[in-house]
Amino acid sequence: MWAMVAKEFRQLRRDRRTVAMMIVLPAVLLIVFGYAANFKVTSIPTVIVGPGAGQAATLLHAPFDVVEVDAAASQATARSRLQDGRAIVAVVTGGRGPQVLMDGTQLLSVLTAQSALAKMLATRPAGSPAPPVSVRILYDPKLITSWVMVPGLAGLILVFIGTLITSLGVVRERQTGTLEQLAVMPLRSRDVIAGKIAPYLMVAAVDLVLIILIGMGVFHVPFTGNVATFALGAALFLLVTLGIGVLISTVSQNQGQAIQLAFMIMLPQVLLSGLIFPVTSMAAGVQWISYVLPLTYFVEISRGVMLKATPISALWQPLGLLALLAAVVLGLAIIRFRRDLAPSDRRARGQARALERVADAP
Amino acid sequence: MNVLAQVRGVSRRFGSFTAVHPTDLAIAEGEVVGLLGANGAGKTTLIRLLLGLLEPSAGVVRLFGAAPSVAGRRRVGYLPQTLGLYLDLTVAENWRFTASAFGNVAATMPENIRAWSDQLVSDLPLGGQRQVAFGVALSHQPELLVLDEPTSGVGPLAAARLWEDIRLAAQYGAGVLVTTHNMEEAQECDRLVVMADGLVVTSGTAADIIGDHTVVEVRCGDGRDGSWRRAFALLDGNGFVVQMDGQALRAAGDDEAVRDLLRGGGIDAVVEAVTANLEEAFVAIVSARDAFRPPAA
Amino acid sequence: MRWGLEHVRLSFGRRVALDGVTVPVEPSGVTVLVGGDGAGKSSCLKTLVGLVQPESGSVRRPPKQGIGYVPATAGVYEDLTVQENLDFSADAYQLPSRQRGGRQAEILDRIGLAAARHRLGAQLSGGMRRKLAVGLALLHSPEMLVLDEPTTGVDPVSRAELWRLIAGAAAAGTAVTVATTYVNEAARATSVVLIEAGKVLASGSPETILRGVPGALGAAQGTARPTPLSWRRGVSWRVWAPAGELPGGVQQRDPDFEDAVVVAELADERGRQRR
Numbered sequence: 001m002w003a004m005v006a007k008e009f010r011q012l013r014r015d016r017r018t019v020a021m022m023i024v025l026p027a028v029l030l031i032v033f034g035y036a037a038n039f040k041v042t043s044i045p046t047v048i049v050g051p052g053a054g055q056a057a058t059l060l061h062a063p064f065d066v067v068e069v070d071a072a073a074s075q076a077t078a079r080s081r082l083q084d085g086r087a088i089v090a091v092v093t094g095g096r097g098p099q100v101l102m103d104g105t106q107l108l109s110v111l112t113a114q115s116a117l118a119k120m121l122a123t124r125p126a127g128s129p130a131p132p133v134s135v136r137i138l139y140d141p142k143l144i145t146s147w148v149m150v151p152g153l154a155g156l157i158l159v160f161i162g163t164l165i166t167s168l169g170v171v172r173e174r175q176t177g178t179l180e181q182l183a184v185m186p187l188r189s190r191d192v193i194a195g196k197i198a199p200y201l202m203v204a205a206v207d208l209v210l211i212i213l214i215g216m217g218v219f220h221v222p223f224t225g226n227v228a229t230f231a232l233g234a235a236l237f238l239l240v241t242l243g244i245g246v247l248i249s250t251v252s253q254n255q256g257q258a259i260q261l262a263f264m265i266m267l268p269q270v271l272l273s274g275l276i277f278p279v280t281s282m283a284a285g286v287q288w289i290s291y292v293l294p295l296t297y298f299v300e301i302s303r304g305v306m307l308k309a310t311p312i313s314a315l316w317q318p319l320g321l322l323a324l325l326a327a328v329v330l331g332l333a334i335i336r337f338r339r340d341l342a343p344s345d346r347r348a349r350g351q352a353r354a355l356e357r358v359a360d361a362p
Numbered sequence: 363m364n365v366l367a368q369v370r371g372v373s374r375r376f377g378s379f380t381a382v383h384p385t386d387l388a389i390a391e392g393e394v395v396g397l398l399g400a401n402g403a404g405k406t407t408l409i410r411l412l413l414g415l416l417e418p419s420a421g422v423v424r425l426f427g428a429a430p431s432v433a434g435r436r437r438v439g440y441l442p443q444t445l446g447l448y449l450d451l452t453v454a455e456n457w458r459f460t461a462s463a464f465g466n467v468a469a470t471m472p473e474n475i476r477a478w479s480d481q482l483v484s485d486l487p488l489g490g491q492r493q494v495a496f497g498v499a500l501s502h503q504p505e506l507l508v509l510d511e512p513t514s515g516v517g518p519l520a521a522a523r524l525w526e527d528i529r530l531a532a533q534y535g536a537g538v539l540v541t542t543h544n545m546e547e548a549q550e551c552d553r554l555v556v557m558a559d560g561l562v563v564t565s566g567t568a569a570d571i572i573g574d575h576t577v578v579e580v581r582c583g584d585g586r587d588g589s590w591r592r593a594f595a596l597l598d599g600n601g602f603v604v605q606m607d608g609q610a611l612r613a614a615g616d617d618e619a620v621r622d623l624l625r626g627g628g629i630d631a632v633v634e635a636v637t638a639n640l641e642e643a644f645v646a647i648v649s650a651r652d653a654f655r656p657p658a659a
Numbered sequence: 660m661r662w663g664l665e666h667v668r669l670s671f672g673r674r675v676a677l678d679g680v681t682v683p684v685e686p687s688g689v690t691v692l693v694g695g696d697g698a699g700k701s702s703c704l705k706t707l708v709g710l711v712q713p714e715s716g717s718v719r720r721p722p723k724q725g726i727g728y729v730p731a732t733a734g735v736y737e738d739l740t741v742q743e744n745l746d747f748s749a750d751a752y753q754l755p756s757r758q759r760g761g762r763q764a765e766i767l768d769r770i771g772l773a774a775a776r777h778r779l780g781a782q783l784s785g786g787m788r789r790k791l792a793v794g795l796a797l798l799h800s801p802e803m804l805v806l807d808e809p810t811t812g813v814d815p816v817s818r819a820e821l822w823r824l825i826a827g828a829a830a831a832g833t834a835v836t837v838a839t840t841y842v843n844e845a846a847r848a849t850s851v852v853l854i855e856a857g858k859v860l861a862s863g864s865p866e867t868i869l870r871g872v873p874g875a876l877g878a879a880q881g882t883a884r885p886t887p888l889s890w891r892r893g894v895s896w897r898v899w900a901p902a903g904e905l906p907g908g909v910q911q912r913d914p915d916f917e918d919a920v921v922v923a924e925l926a927d928e929r930g931r932q933r934r
Contacts, residue, residue: 003462011450177732184708185751186723400814401785488696515811517695517855518842518917519924522890522897529891533882543814546843546917550893591687594830598823605819606689606826606847608865641843645819 021260029267035283036271041112042281045087049073052093063116064089075099082138084314085304089113097132104140105148105307109278139307147222150215151302152275154208155295159241159269162204166245167262169196170337171252189338193330197242204238212306225305229312233301236322240294243329250336269295297322363390365424366506366537372411372421381407383561384421389506389537394528396551397541398644404560405541409508412539413438426505436464439504439536443511445495449484453494456483457501464502472497474527489520496527507531507538513547525550545641558648568640575638575646578620580611582631589629596627603645612636614646660719661685662707662803662834667716669702676702677713678857683850684803684836689829691848692838693920699857700838701731704807707836721803724752727796731807734792737781741772744780744795752799762798770794770824786817793824797833804828804835811840822847845916853923860923865916872919873926874901877909885909890921899925 012019047068048056057069067087070077078090082103088110092099100117102110114135121130140147173179182192215221223230244265252258271277272286273295279287290296297318304310312319368388374381382404389395397405410416411423414430425434440446447456453475461469471479475490475497483491492512499507512528513521532538542548548568555565564571580597582589594611597604600623602613613620617635624631638646663684669677677699684690684707694700705711706718708728720726728734736744745763754762767773770790772783780788789809796804806825810818826847829835837844845851851868853860861868879885879896886906888899898909899922905911914922 003459006462007448007451007455007459010455011448014450176737177730177734178736180705180710180730180732181728181734183710184723184726184728186753187751400816401812403814515696515840517698517840517920517924519890519921520695522892522921525891526884529882529894544841545815546841550891552894588687591830594826598827598830603819603823604826605822606829606849608846608848641815641819644815648816 025264032268032286032289033271035286036277038277038281038283039108040281041109041278044089044109044113044116045280046089046091047078047081047087048091048093049075049078050091050093050095050098052098053091056091056093056098059120060091063112075101079138083304083308083310085300085308085310086314097134100133100135102135102137103308104137104143105303106278107140107143107145107148108281110137110143144219146215146219147307148303149275150212150219150221151306152273152295152299154211154215155237155298155302156270156273156275157211158204158208158238159295160266161207162200162238162241163245163248163262163266164259166197166200166242167248167252167258168255169246170249171255171258175254189334193246193334193337196246197239197330200242201235201238204242205234208234208238221306223306225309226312229310229315230302230305232312233298233305233315233319233322236319236326237294237298237301239326240322240329243326243333244294247329247333247336250333269293272296274299291321292325294322294325363392365390366426367412367539368424369408369412369418370422370424372408372418372423374407374411374416375419381560382411385562387412387555387562389539391505391535391537392532393553394532394538394540394551396548396554397539397557398543398548398554399557400543400648403557405557407560408557409539409541413440413508436502437505439499439502439507441495441499441507441509441512443514445483445491447483447491447495447498450482452480452482453486454479456494456498460498461501466502469501469503472500472527487520489516489524492516492520492524493527496524500531505536507536509538509540511542511544511547512540514542514544518546521546545639545644549640556644556647558651561651563647563651571647572638572640572643575643576617576635577638577642578613578615578617579607579634579636580613580620580624580631581609582611582629589631592627593624593629593631596623596629612642614642662719662721663690663836664703664706664713665717665719667703667706667713667718669706669711669713676857677706679716680854680857680859681862682707682836682852682859683862684834685850686802686834687829687832688849689825689835689837689847690850690852691845692836692852692854693840693842693845693916694838694854695840697856698854700840700854701807702857703854704728704805704836704838708805721801724799725802727799727801727804729789729792729796729804729806729809731811733788735780735783735788735795738779740777740779741767741783741791742776744791745798748795748798754799762800766794766798769797769827771820784814784817786813786820789813789821790817790824793821797824797828802834804833806835806837808838808840810844842916842920845920853920855924855927858927860927861919868919869914869916872914872922874899874922875903875905876900876912876914876918876922877905878912879909888925892917897921901926901929 042063043065044063045067046060046064048066049070051071053069053071057066060066075092078092078101081087082090082101088103088106090101092101102113104110137143173182216223245262248261249258252261268289272290273293274290279290279296282290300318301315304315365388370386371384373384385408399405407416411418413435414423414425423430426437428434457471475494478486478490478494483494486494513524528538540547540551548554553567554571556563556571580593582593590611594604597613602615604611604613617633621633624633660683664680664682667677667680680703682690682692682703692700692703706713707720708726709720749759767776770793772787772791775783783791793809809821813821825835825837846865848865851865852862861871877898879898885896885898889896897918898905
C-alpha cells in the first residue's frame with residue numbers, strides 16, 4: 001500500500017495544474033463568493049417625483065440612494081423608471097400623502113427598503129404626525145420568490161447544459177483524429193465553428209422555451225412583456241453561452257481539461273450574476289466580474305420582460321453587451337481554431353517563412 | 363525440456379459464442395513462441411485461460427505443473443502493449459514502484475536501462491520505453507514471459523535491441539510467449555501458432571507454415587512504360603488479389619491462368635510461380651479457413 | 660518532382676522535427692516513408708497536406724479539393740454509420756449529387772463494406788475502419804492520396820486488402836504517399852524514403868536502396884554478440900562490416916529492407932559519434 005501512496009505523491013508533485021486547482025482555486029472562490037454574497041442590501045436606487053420631491057429627498061438616506069429628483073414628473077414617470085430598472089423604489093409625493101412604489105422583482109432590496117422605511121417612520125421626531133405613507137409593491141406584489149427566480153434559473157440551467165455540451169465538441173474531434181481530417185478538407189474555419197454551434201443552438205432554444213413554459217405553468221409566473229424582445233435576448237444569450245463552450249474546447253487538450261474549464265466558468269455565474277444577490281450590493285472588487293458574465297444580462301432581460309413588461313428601448317444596454325460578448329467569444333473561437341489545426345502538442349513556429357508553391361490542378 | 367505452461371483441449375464459450383475452440387498449446391523453457399493472428403482471433407482469451415484469469419469451459423490448464431493460481435502468476439511477467447509504465451514518473455521511480463509492489467526491493471536495475479534512470483518515461487523514444495517496460499517486467503525474475511506486440515511501432519534497430527533483451531531472457535531459461543499480428547515480429551520467434559476465429563489453423567516454424575504455398579510473380583518491361591498499371595488493372599478487375607512489389611506484381615492464384623489473362627490483354631510480361639512469403643501464406647491459410655470445420659463440441 | 664517536400668526544415672519550439680527533408684511524390688506511384696516512432700514521418704505528411712508550415716524549403720501539393728488524407732488515428736466518425744460518413748465526405752468535398760450515389764457504391768464495393776452500409780463506425784473492426792477511412796479519402800477522386808500508418812495495428816488480411824486499395828489507386832493514376840513503421844512494406848513502393856530523427860537516411864527506388872547498402876553484410880550463429888556492429892535476427896545475428904571485410908565464421912548475405920534500414924541507422928549513429 002505504501003508503494004501506491006509514494007507513487008501517487010510523486011505524480012502529484014509534477015502535476016502543477018491539479019495542485020493549483022486543489023489549493024489555489026478554493027481560496028479564490030471563497031474570497032470572491034464571500035464578497036459577493038450579501039444579504040444586506042446597501043444601496044437601493046430611488047427616484048422621487050411630485051411637488052414635495054425636494055423635501056422628501058432630504059429625509060431619505062442610506063440605504064436609499066436617491067438617483068433622481070424631479071418635482072415636475074408624475075407617477076407615470078416614476079413607474080417607468082421602475083419598469084426600466086433604473087430605480088427600485090419610487091416615491092410619489094403630493095396628493096393625500098406620499099406613495100412609495102417598489103419593484104417587487106428585487107426581493108432583497110424590497111425587504112430592506114420596507115424595514116428601512118418602517119424604521120424611519122418609527123424614529124421620526126416625537127409628536128409629529130404620521131404621514132399617510134402608502135406602499136405598493138409592483139410586478140410581484142406578494143413577493144413570491146419563484147416568480148423572481150424562474151426567469152433567471154432558466155438561464156442558469158442553460159449555462160450549465162450549453163457550456164458543457166459544446167465544450168466537448170472540438171476536443172472530441174481532436175481525440176478521434178477527425179480534426180485533422182476537417183483541416184485538410186476544403187472547409188473554412190467559420191463553417192466548422194458555425195456547424196458546431198448551430199444544432200445546439202436550436203436544441204437549447206427549444207429547451208429554454210420548455211423551461212419557461214413549465215415555470216409559468218407550475219409556478220404561475222406571468223409573462224407580461226414582448227415575446228420578440230425576450231426571443232432576441234435569449235438568442236444572444238445562447239449564442240454567447242454556446243460560443244464560450246466552443247472556445248473552451250478549442251483551448252483544451254482533452255475532455256477532462258474541457259470539463260474542468262467549463263465548471264470554472266459556470267460556478268461564478270451562480271452567485272455573481274444577480275440571480276440571488278443584487279449586483280449593486282456586491283463589493284466593487286468583485287462586481288466587475290458580474291459585468292462579463294452573460295447570465296447577468298440575461299437575468300436582467302428575462303426578469304424585465306416577463307415580470308415588468310420592460311420595453312426593448314430600456315434594454316438596449318444588456319442586449320448590446322450580449323451582442324458584443326457574442327462577437328468577441330465567437331471571434332476568438334474562430335481565430336483559435338484556425339491556429340490550432342495541428343495536434344495538441346505541436347505548434348509550428350510563428351514566423352513561418354515557407355516558400356510554398358501550390359501547383360494548379362491540370 | 364521443462365514445460366512451463368500448457369493447455370490441453372482447452373476451450374471457452376461465452377453464451378452461444380465460442381471464443382476459443384478446443385486447443386493445445388505448450389511453452390517450454392528457453393523457447394520463444396509466437397501466437398499469430400488477427401485481433402479477435404482469440405489470442406487474448408487463450409492467454410487469459412493459460413494464466414488462469416479465465417475459467418475454461420472444457421480442458422486442462424497447467425501453469426508450472428499445477429493448476430493456475432496467484433502464486434503461479436507471480437512467476438509470470440506480463441508486458442502489455444500499452445507499456446504498463448507511468449509516463450509522468452522517471453525510470454527509477456517506476457522501477458522502485460514495481461519492485462516494492464512485488465515485495466522485491468533488493469532488485470537491481472538492468473544495465474541497459476540504467477543510463478535512463480532519472481529521465482521521465484515520457485521523454486524516452488518509444489523503443490527506449492519498451493526496453494524499460496521489459497526491464498521492469500523482468501524485475502521479479504519471472505520464469506514465463508507474456509509479451510503483447512513488444513516491438514510494434516518501433517523501428518528495426520530499436521526492435522533488434524529489444525529482441526536481444528528477449529533472447530537473453532530465453533537463454534537464462536525463461537519461456538517467452540509473444541502475441542502479435544505483425545509478420546516481422548512473428549519471424550523472430552522459434553515457432554509460431556496461428557489462430558483465426560478461435561481456432562489454431564496451423565503451427566510450426568515460419569518455413570513450415572509457408573510450406574509449398576506459392577504466388578505468381580509478374581514482371582512487365584521496365585515498369586516505366588505503364589504496362590504494370592494495365593497488368594494490375596487487368597488482374598485486379600478479374601478477381602485476382604494483386605500486390606505491388608517494387609518493379610513486380612505478386613498475385614495469389616495459378617500461374618497458367620495469370621499468363622493466359624495477360625497474354626489475352628496484350629501485355630508482355632514474365633510470369634513465374636515463386637515461394638510465398640509468410641504474410642502471403644498466412645492470408646492464404648486464413649482465407650481458406652472455411653475448409654476447416656471445428657470438431658462438433 | 661511533381662509534388663512533395665524539398666529540403667524542408669520544420670521545428671516545434673526547440674525540437675527539430677525535419678532537417679532538410681526531401682520526399683518526392685509522383686502520380687501513378689507509391690512513395691513509402693519508412694521510419695520508427697518519432698522519426699518524423701507524421702511531420703512529413705502533415706507538411707505535405709498543409710497542416711503545418713515549414714520554416715524553410717518548399718512544398719508542392721494540389722489544392723485542397725485534390726487531396727485525400729487519412730490520419731494515423733483513422734479519421735472515421737464512430738457515432739455515424741458507414742453511409743453517413745460517406746455522405747459527410749461527399750458534402751465536404753461538394754461531390755455533384757448526380758455522381759454521388761454511383762461513386763459511393765463503387766467505393767463501398769472496392770473496400771468491401773457494401774454489406775456494412777448501415778453499421779456504426781464504432782461497430783466496425785479496426786481493419787474495416789481503416790478501409791472505410793481510405794474509402795472516404797478516395798471518394799472525391801483526389802490527385803494525391805496521403806496515408807499516415809494505415810496498416811499499424813491492423814490484422815494481416817486487412818493489411819493485404821489495404822495495400823490492394825493503395826496499389827489500385829496508384830494504378831489509376833493517383834500519387835500515393837504512405838508512412839509506415841513496417842519495413843517490409845518498403846518493398847511495395849515505387850519510391851522509398853528512409854527517415855530517422857528528422858533526417859533522410861536513404862531515398863530512391865527499392866532496388867536502389869538495396870543496392871546502395873554500404874560495406875558487407877553477413878549472418879552469424881551463437882548466443883554471444885559477434886561484433887559491436889551486430890543485431891539480433893531471429894535465432895541468429897546479422898553482422899555488418901562497413902569496410903567490406905566480414906570476420907571469419909560469418910556467412911555473407913544479401914541485404915533485405917530490414918537490413919538496409921538497420922545499416923542506415925547504424926551508419927548514421929557512427930557518423931554522429933565521430934563528430
